[in-house]
Amino acid sequence: MRTLFSDVPRASLTAFYWAFILYLLLPLTLMMAMSFKDANFVAFPIGEWTFDWYVKVMQDKQFLEACLYSIMIAAATTFAATTLGVWIAMLIVAEGIRGQVIIFALACLPAVVPGMISAISLRIFISTIDMPTGTAAIILGHTVHAVPFVVVMALTRLRSMPGNLVDAARDLGADSVVAFFRVTLPYLGPALVGGMIFCVLLSIDDFVRTFFLGGYRPTLPMLIFAKVQGGMSPEINAMATLVLVVTAAVGLYAEFLTRRARTR
């Protein structure tokens, strides 16, 4: 069969691909490389290599506190978004519920509303109800954003669940709560872990919502942003490299988990 681009030489297709990969990886590699530079400024040549910046970052109280704060917000967001997301997914697959399409569309809305708009509207909302900016407001903003991702992941898994598994549990003496915790939840298992990790990453990564809803305590992205404004230094590169490595590892693990959930 002739493909659409069959007259484009194969070699040039491959070349474009590698150009793209280069474009993707070069900045990341440079950033990582600079974090090992033994000097106070970011520029070539690297010259001497050192781990000093990492040692410095790991001893930086501000950085560690921001990490902790981000992790705390991510944990709260994940808990809230997972609970809500699974709840909504269960509602959508439940029998005898009208307007499932509308429920689904509404639940997914936060994923497509631009972050900027969502952030501003939430900011206006919280000041209307006299809620202070800060931790609670951030968690609220992050949760709304994360719910759709949990809903989609949980829904995909729930739809593949044989309907009579719950019937079987009920038949053997489980009330609906026991059936949910002993049968439905374990069945959701891997998809849920994947969804939760996704929540964590979304929350840790979020800048716009945090910027509008946050108080004086900086989360990790806000801290890095503040530091960048004060001038680039290899210390920032070291921080960013750490964040990159950890989030990439977690993200890959989540992908692995959801993949396994899909193939089982």
Next chain:
Amino acid sequence: MEPVVQFENVTKSYGKHVAVDNLNLSIEGGKFVTLLGPSGCGKSTSLRMLGGFETPTSGRILLSGKDVTKVPPNKRNVNIVFQDYALFPHMSVAKNIAFGLELKGLDNASIHRRVSELLELVQLQDYASRLPAELSGGQRQRVALMRALAPDPDVLLLDEPLSALDAKLRQQMQIELKAIQEKTRKTFMFVTHDQEEALTMSDTIVVMNKGRIEQMGDPHSLYGRPGSVFVANFIGETNLLRSTVVGTEGDVAALSWNGITITANPGGLSPKVGEHLYVVLRPEAIHCSAAEPTSGNRIKGKIRQRVFKGNHTSLMVEVGAGTLLNTLVHPSDVAQLNGEDIWVGWKPETATVIPDRHAHN
């Protein structure tokens, strides 16, 4: 003795569609009872109402004398074996079987004992720690059966549990299922659309059609004395001779079937001349021979088709213009029927006479 299961005027409608229509059924304990009928006749709906997964639109369901019509499934002492087994995929075989026992609040030692006992009953002791995905179809089937039996239900409900198995395994499981039922003396309520399966296993067969009970009885009487055209057609192979009464004498009626005169015993029907009747004639009741039979009904015919079936041969015999009889001939008798022209004959008492319900239409 009080019946274990009673359906009293149970009707279930989905909108305008009536799935189960005024069902009245009472089932004795310790019996293997089969609901038999074509797909869509309301078998599963009846079973699910007994399990508590559907609420009757009207009527009552009693379990061991107690009204359970509105009791949720987890509070009823019945268990279902689902068609696709519905084993919990994340639990081992032993955990699956223990599920109902744990919810009954049994202590660990008793649960362990009961699970081992049940696994032994189906020779799956070595599979206790496997996941359902690691079992064959037949093994899953057995686990599902044991899981449902574990909490010691008053009635075990089975909704076409064998339909996912291949023919050989299915026959084997039919025998095993019957053996387990006899060993445990439990009431089994089995649903199938396969009449052979029903005949093989049941003490009592309830034939359903369009949400109603057509006939109920043991396999012998259903096969031998079908009460309606539907039952005659549904259970076993049959020749259905629509005939007109031309005369009666005692308990013998002379009938005209497509211009051929035959005799039959109408039983308690006391038909009048001119009335229409059906004569149900099983293929194996017909005797094919080269020479004219000396007694009973006998008609000259021509063999139109021979179908070799292994343990017998099926002959289609044309006894009048376009009028065919399906007959069954044993291998030892086939050899002498080498010509085209033969005689078919049957004793009148081997045929069942049923009234034509649509006679006045």
